[in-house]
Amino acid sequence: MRPTNLEELLQEREFIPQAILLRPISDFARRLDIQATEGDDDLDYYQGVGLLLEGTIPVAIICYRGHPPNTSTVYLPFEMRDPKLISAIIGMITNAFDIPAEAVSWQRSSSGEHLAS
Numbered sequence: 001m002r003p004t005n006l007e008e009l010l011q012e013r014e015f016i017p018q019a020i021l022l023r024p025i026s027d028f029a030r031r032l033d034i035q036a037t038e039g040d041d042d043l044d045y046y047q048g049v050g051l052l053l054e055g056t057i058p059v060a061i062i063c064y065r066g067h068p069p070n071t072s073t074v075y076l077p078f079e080m081r082d083p084k085l086i087s088a089i090i091g092m093i094t095n096a097f098d099i100p101a102e103a104v105s106w107q108r109s110s111s112g113e114h115l116a117s
Contacts, residue, residue, distance in 0.1 A: 001051055001093075003034045003051060005050055006048050007039060007050075010041065010050075013058070014078040016077075017074070018074050018089075019104055020071055020104070020106040020107075021073075021104060022103040023072055023103060024072065025062070027072075028097065029049055032049060034049065037049065037050070044065050045064070045065040048060055053089060059076060059089070060074075061075070061093075074093060083108075087107070090104070090107055
């Protein structure tokens with residue numbers, strides 16, 4: 001897992017939300033030893049980080065203004081549709097950042113939605 005330019009990722013392809021983590025963007029930036037990116041898009045002002053998993057899987061972790069404090073949303077490319085692959089990627093992220101299962105407040109599932117207990 002390595003950091004990459006978030007703005008370039010967001011310009012290259014469409015991303016959709018796959019999970020909400022009970023961690024602020026600053027935790028990810030600190031662990032990656034980078035500065036979080038700040039910007040605006042069609043939705044609102046955001047802070048976030050870009051990642052490449054296994055050198056090829058683009059991941060955007062973003063918090064938009066107005067979202068609950070100390071949360072971050074994991075976005076994966078629109079074309080990623082396999083629920084097993086998505087769950088595996090979320091697992092890779094939570095493992096890499098030492099995020100316990102109870103800190104995943106929501107994750108998309110094969111049925112569309114999953115609220116963590």
